[in-house]
Amino acid sequence: MAKQIKIKEIAKMAGVSAGTVDRIIHNRGHVSPESQAAVEQALAETGYKYNLHTSAISLKREYSLIITIPTAVEGEYWGFVQKGIEHALEEYSDIAIDHSYAFYNQFDIFSCKSAFERIPDMKPSAVLIGATFASETRILCRRLEDAGIPYAFVDSVIEDTHPSVSYSSDQNICGRIVGRLLNLMTPRDSELAIFSTRRIGNERALNSMARMTGLHAYFKGIKSRRVIKESKVSVIEPATSRKDILDFLQKNPDVKGIAVLNSRGYILADTLAKNGINDVKVVTFDLTVNNMRCIQDGTISAIIGQRPELQGFHAVKAMLRILLYNIKEKDAHHLMPTDIIIKENLPVYKEIFID
Amino acid sequence: MAKQIKIKEIAKMAGVSAGTVDRIIHNRGHVSPESQAAVEQALAETGYKYNLHTSAISLKREYSLIITIPTAVEGEYWGFVQKGIEHALEEYSDIAIDHSYAFYNQFDIFSCKSAFERIPDMKPSAVLIGATFASETRILCRRLEDAGIPYAFVDSVIEDTHPSVSYSSDQNICGRIVGRLLNLMTPRDSELAIFSTRRIGNERALNSMARMTGLHAYFKGIKSRRVIKESKVSVIEPATSRKDILDFLQKNPDVKGIAVLNSRGYILADTLAKNGINDVKVVTFDLTVNNMRCIQDGTISAIIGQRPELQGFHAVKAMLRILLYNIKEKDAHHLMPTDIIIKENLPVYKEIFID
DNA sequence: AGTAAATTTGTGCACGTACACGAGTGTTGT
DNA sequence: ACAACACTCGTGTACGTGCACAAATTTACT
Numbered sequence: 001m002a003k004q005i006k007i008k009e010i011a012k013m014a015g016v017s018a019g020t021v022d023r024i025i026h027n028r029g030h031v032s033p034e035s036q037a038a039v040e041q042a043l044a045e046t047g048y049k050y051n052l053h054t055s056a057i058s059l060k061r062e063y064s065l066i067i068t069i070p071t072a073v074e075g076e077y078w079g080f081v082q083k084g085i086e087h088a089l090e091e092y093s094d095i096a097i098d099h100s101y102a103f104y105n106q107f108d109i110f111s112c113k114s115a116f117e118r119i120p121d122m123k124p125s126a127v128l129i130g131a132t133f134a135s136e137t138r139i140l141c142r143r144l145e146d147a148g149i150p151y152a153f154v155d156s157v158i159e160d161t162h163p164s165v166s167y168s169s170d171q172n173i174c175g176r177i178v179g180r181l182l183n184l185m186t187p188r189d190s191e192l193a194i195f196s197t198r199r200i201g202n203e204r205a206l207n208s209m210a211r212m213t214g215l216h217a218y219f220k221g222i223k224s225r226r227v228i229k230e231s232k233v234s235v236i237e238p239a240t241s242r243k244d245i246l247d248f249l250q251k252n253p254d255v256k257g258i259a260v261l262n263s264r265g266y267i268l269a270d271t272l273a274k275n276g277i278n279d280v281k282v283v284t285f286d287l288t289v290n291n292m293r294c295i296q297d298g299t300i301s302a303i304i305g306q307r308p309e310l311q312g313f314h315a316v317k318a319m320l321r322i323l324l325y326n327i328k329e330k331d332a333h334h335l336m337p338t339d340i341i342i343k344e345n346l347p348v349y350k351e352i353f354i355d
Numbered sequence: 356m357a358k359q360i361k362i363k364e365i366a367k368m369a370g371v372s373a374g375t376v377d378r379i380i381h382n383r384g385h386v387s388p389e390s391q392a393a394v395e396q397a398l399a400e401t402g403y404k405y406n407l408h409t410s411a412i413s414l415k416r417e418y419s420l421i422i423t424i425p426t427a428v429e430g431e432y433w434g435f436v437q438k439g440i441e442h443a444l445e446e447y448s449d450i451a452i453d454h455s456y457a458f459y460n461q462f463d464i465f466s467c468k469s470a471f472e473r474i475p476d477m478k479p480s481a482v483l484i485g486a487t488f489a490s491e492t493r494i495l496c497r498r499l500e501d502a503g504i505p506y507a508f509v510d511s512v513i514e515d516t517h518p519s520v521s522y523s524s525d526q527n528i529c530g531r532i533v534g535r536l537l538n539l540m541t542p543r544d545s546e547l548a549i550f551s552t553r554r555i556g557n558e559r560a561l562n563s564m565a566r567m568t569g570l571h572a573y574f575k576g577i578k579s580r581r582v583i584k585e586s587k588v589s590v591i592e593p594a595t596s597r598k599d600i601l602d603f604l605q606k607n608p609d610v611k612g613i614a615v616l617n618s619r620g621y622i623l624a625d626t627l628a629k630n631g632i633n634d635v636k637v638v639t640f641d642l643t644v645n646n647m648r649c650i651q652d653g654t655i656s657a658i659i660g661q662r663p664e665l666q667g668f669h670a671v672k673a674m675l676r677i678l679l680y681n682i683k684e685k686d687a688h689h690l691m692p693t694d695i696i697i698k699e700n701l702p703v704y705k706e707i708f709i710d
Numbered sequence: 711a712g713t714a715a716a717t718t719t720g721t722g723c724a725c726g727t728a729c730a731c732g733a734g735t736g737t738t739g740t
Numbered sequence: 741a742c743a744a745c746a747c748t749c750g751t752g753t754a755c756g757t758g759c760a761c762a763a764a765t766t767t768a769c770t
Contacts, residue, residue: 006726018727020750030748170702314708344535374758378719415760
């Protein structure tokens, strides 16, 4: 095992004291250019890695982290994101991190606005954003930037912002996967349909749009001539959408595969099952408890998973790296793996392997 | 954030010194029954969690870890396992862990025997085993148990042994997935074939067997009448198997889907491509560089991934938990997720997210 | 009872880093 | 030339735990 280089050794190499090295590592300033250069060279030469363990115990600053995401419900997408966040915070529980959540209703822009408005005034050390409404998010980011507060994105990235780091999935790829799966699972001469969420200025809808683009791109890529109907049914609440779903299927009897481009595939699946329709394959997003149940039943054929826990987990860890050590990565945008979950491998996806 | 309870506070509660608490936590003995009881009660009341960070820095013992796995080649299965192992060791690099590898040839039982024989004499603190040959492994485990040396399994678990922990995939599930995928990707009236590795007393072959069982189970479960040929072609070396492969296909022209139940699917795929056969779908195992290339080419349709890095990573972490803190888990056998990788999601699987 | 031995218990130092404080150096203005 | 100031830099202490060693207590035996 390679011996760890310690701050004192760096100090000796650079001909300065340990305190100076510390100042440089933490970007605290008050260091002469010569010392800076000498130490940086020593750091580079030795490939110094700060010892997180000891640095944690001697840390005296207190950090406050605000996490603003759509209301996290256990067993649903944002619930898993929160789980990952909590997991990371627990791992760093010996650092004084005061964290608080600012939840908002992902279908109500006003709840988002009022949640976002208060954040900069609370003067947090950093903010974790699960964005839904692009314009509101941009305003928040702008204010955070002005205040010098770093922020990170989970789940999606908003254009024209400058997050320290982001963890999300490539929604276009997700859409392509859905395309391929539906194409495989349905007869060549049958039609396909897309159910998605439509809301203007809603980033969730932007996710859906990217997925849709990917799906169409897949069929274009394989030069398929299959008919793909875009339903205007908004699959959000079971009660309201049930009738719309049945209407749609009655009008489009050749549709044998449906992509639900949000996480509400179970609503469609349940409706189909209740009405004895079992020759229509459903593919949807996110390993929520309801969707998992449908996979097990066989009413949903495949789920695209995006590792929400891992996104929350890594976002927090990255934020702490930035807060504690000002470590900036080259490429701050991380794409998470896109998992394909079917009945057979569902059980082994239930145990979550973060950290 | 809940305040951490420290050893000193426990000591005060129990009316003893910190040293005594330390002795009890580490089972060092030399403690009176009264102190023992008092401290244990205090520990239970407060739900004390040792601080891994600080304990690591003050740790003075040296640990030695032997990792005995099939020769790790970069970009192949065991190479990824090793990557995960190294990653975990790096995370704990402030603990004095002396680790060494005892590689063996997974196709040569004598190399395995001679690698295993030496291990107990080296008196390691713990051993990590990537098992291939069941009987040899059993002998090793037996000797380790007699010497009181804990050991862990990665990739596969051998019957009649008592590992402290294991990280592996459910091979039966893997086989079922392959079954479903091939069934989806090929015409209903076409035949399927299985290529696998056959070696008596070879656990790699046992893995193959479990996969085969799972595959057949899938087709039985859906009451399919498809013909599944079991080829005796051993897909190990490109040169030797090429002719056999072509012979097989010539004799079985209706085979349109082939499951290669080891990680050498690329050999079959390359052979098919070179001979202009592009209507036979191939599914195989493990995200090796060669298989990834074939996925990208489209010559392999799907790969089953088993998260080898994560297996190595977690196995080491679990071993260290056991060595350092004697933490025994309830259920020591962990099943890793079984990923389905196709052309579309291959890019996002390339970045590995361990820890 | 008195002493030696055995056992339990407390104390102090070390680990590597963070950060406050004060010492040291240089610069500017009168 | 000297004071006042700005800035850089080194020293010392604290963090929570592991572990060696010494101190205190109990036990055993003459």
